[in-house]
Amino acid sequence: MRRPAPVTIRVRIAAGSALVAAVVLSVLAVLVAQQVADASARTATQLAVDDLRPFLVDLRNQPEEEPDPSAAGVLxxxxxxxxTTPRVSMPPELLRAARRVTDEGTVEVPSGRYRVVAERLRTPAGEWRLWAARDLSASDGLLEGIRTSLLVGTPLAVLLTAAAAWLVASAALRPVERLRASAERLRTADATGSLPERGAGELAELAATMNRLIDDLRDAAEHERRVTADTAHELRTPLAVLAAQVELAQRHAASAELPAIRDSVARVTRLADDLLALSRADAATAPPSAVPVAALVTAAMDAVDRARLLAPEGVLVDLELDPRTDESAEVPIDVSGFDRIVGNLLGNALAAAPRSxxxxxxxxxxxRLVLTVRDDxxxxxxxxxPYAFDRFSRPGTARSSGSAGAGLGLALVRRLAERSGGSAALANGTGGGAVATVVLPVARGRAR
Structure with a gap:
C-alpha cells in the first residue's frame, strides 16, 4: 500500500490558521447578527412605546373624552x-394578532412582521387596553443584508487568512530551507565549511548548535580514521614477522624461530585485547556498580605481585596503603577495571627502565580514592x-627502540577512570621518573 505524501509545514500552518479564522469569524458573525437583531427589536419596541404614550396621557388626564386621532403612519x-374601539389604525389581521400580545412581542401576518407593545390603564370608567405596532421590514432588510455580507465575507476572510499564513510561513521557513540546502551540500564526503549563522534568534542558535554537532562528527570521523590507520600500522609489523616466520617454517622447519612467532602472536593478542577493552569502555553508558575499597586493595596487591615477577633484577615493586583508608567505603568501578588500571600503569613504569x-x-x-604509581x-x-593519554600515542624513544607497546594502555586507564567519574594524569617527578595519578570518587556510609 502506497503511503500518503507527507503534509508540509506550510500546509499545516495555512490549514490551522484557516481553521482558527473560520471558527472565530463564524462565532463573530453569529454574535453580530444576533446583536443587530436584538438592537432592531429594542428600537422597534421603544418606538411603539413612544406611540402609545400620548394616548396614555390623554386617557389619564381626560378619561371621559375619546383619545385624539393618531398621527399618520402610526399603528x-x-x-x-x-x-368598543374608539381609535384603530391597524389593519384587521394585524389587530387580531396584536390583541393576543399581553406585554410585548413580535407577530407575523401576511403583510409582514411587526413589533407589538401592549398597555393597560385603569380609570374610574374601567380598564382601557392599548396596542401599538411597528413594522420590522426595514430592520429585517438590514439584518438580511448583514447576514449576506457575513456569509460572503467570512469565507473570503478565511481564504485571505490562509493565504497570508502561507506567505508568512514561507518567509519564516526560507532560512530553514537555506540551512537544509547547506546541510545537503555538507553530506558529501569531501565537503568542508559549516552552516550559515545569519542574524540572531532561534535559527541562528540552531545553526550554531548544528555546526558544533558537525564539528563533533568530523572529529569523531577523523578519530575513527586515525584509530583505524594506527591499528593497521600496529598490526602490520607483528603480522609481517609472523607471516615470514611461518613461511620459513614451511620451507626450513629447523630454521624457524618459535620464540619470535610466539612474541608476534602475543603482541597481536595484547593489541586485540586492549582494543576490545577500550571499545567496551567507550560503549558503556552508565558507571559500573560500586565495590568496597577492600576489594580494590586486594586487586592492587595481585597486580603488584604479578609485576614483581616481571621486574628486572634489583628493582623493588612495592605497595603502600594509607593507614586512614576506609576499606568499607565504595568506589563505582569494577574490580577487573581497577586491576587493568594498576596493571597498565605498572607495565609502563617497568618499561621506563626504573633504577631501583x-x-x-x-x-x-x-x-576520593587516589592511586599513585611512581618510578625512578x-x-x-x-x-x-600533553598527548600521553591519546590512543596509539608513544614517545619517540619508544618508537625508535621498537617497544612492543601499542600506546593504548594510558588511553584505557583514562577511559576507565572517566567512566567511573574520576580522572587520570601523568607528570614527571621532582626527583626523576614519572608519576601517574588516578583519582576515583568514593561513597561512604553504605557498608554491607
Missing part, C-alpha cells in the same frame, strides 16, 4: 372598557605529556 388600537623501585600507593582523600626511571619527554 395603534385603543379598546374602551365597554369593548616502582611504588604503588593508595590514599584516602576524603571523598627515565621519566617522560615533556613534549609528549
Amino acid at each position: 395603534v388600537a385603543v379598546v374602551a372598557p365597554d369593548g 623501585a616502582v611504588v604503588v600507593r593508595l590514599d584516602d582523600a576524603r571523598d 626511571g627515565t621519566g617522560v619527554p615533556e613534549d609528549f605529556l
Whole structure:
C-alpha cells in the first residue's frame, strides 16, 4: 500500500490558521447578527412605546373624552372598557394578532412582521387596553443584508487568512530551507565549511548548535580514521614477522624461530585485547556498580605481585596503603577495571627502565580514592605529556627502540577512570621518573 505524501509545514500552518479564522469569524458573525437583531427589536419596541404614550396621557388626564386621532403612519388600537374601539389604525389581521400580545412581542401576518407593545390603564370608567405596532421590514432588510455580507465575507476572510499564513510561513521557513540546502551540500564526503549563522534568534542558535554537532562528527570521523590507520600500522609489523616466520617454517622447519612467532602472536593478542577493552569502555553508558575499597586493595596487591615477577633484577615493586583508608567505603568501578588500571600503569613504569623501585600507593582523600604509581626511571619527554593519554600515542624513544607497546594502555586507564567519574594524569617527578595519578570518587556510609 502506497503511503500518503507527507503534509508540509506550510500546509499545516495555512490549514490551522484557516481553521482558527473560520471558527472565530463564524462565532463573530453569529454574535453580530444576533446583536443587530436584538438592537432592531429594542428600537422597534421603544418606538411603539413612544406611540402609545400620548394616548396614555390623554386617557389619564381626560378619561371621559375619546383619545385624539393618531398621527399618520402610526399603528395603534385603543379598546374602551365597554369593548368598543374608539381609535384603530391597524389593519384587521394585524389587530387580531396584536390583541393576543399581553406585554410585548413580535407577530407575523401576511403583510409582514411587526413589533407589538401592549398597555393597560385603569380609570374610574374601567380598564382601557392599548396596542401599538411597528413594522420590522426595514430592520429585517438590514439584518438580511448583514447576514449576506457575513456569509460572503467570512469565507473570503478565511481564504485571505490562509493565504497570508502561507506567505508568512514561507518567509519564516526560507532560512530553514537555506540551512537544509547547506546541510545537503555538507553530506558529501569531501565537503568542508559549516552552516550559515545569519542574524540572531532561534535559527541562528540552531545553526550554531548544528555546526558544533558537525564539528563533533568530523572529529569523531577523523578519530575513527586515525584509530583505524594506527591499528593497521600496529598490526602490520607483528603480522609481517609472523607471516615470514611461518613461511620459513614451511620451507626450513629447523630454521624457524618459535620464540619470535610466539612474541608476534602475543603482541597481536595484547593489541586485540586492549582494543576490545577500550571499545567496551567507550560503549558503556552508565558507571559500573560500586565495590568496597577492600576489594580494590586486594586487586592492587595481585597486580603488584604479578609485576614483581616481571621486574628486572634489583628493582623493588612495592605497595603502600594509607593507614586512614576506609576499606568499607565504595568506589563505582569494577574490580577487573581497577586491576587493568594498576596493571597498565605498572607495565609502563617497568618499561621506563626504573633504577631501583616502582611504588604503588593508595590514599584516602576524603571523598576520593587516589592511586599513585611512581618510578625512578627515565621519566617522560615533556613534549609528549600533553598527548600521553591519546590512543596509539608513544614517545619517540619508544618508537625508535621498537617497544612492543601499542600506546593504548594510558588511553584505557583514562577511559576507565572517566567512566567511573574520576580522572587520570601523568607528570614527571621532582626527583626523576614519572608519576601517574588516578583519582576515583568514593561513597561512604553504605557498608554491607
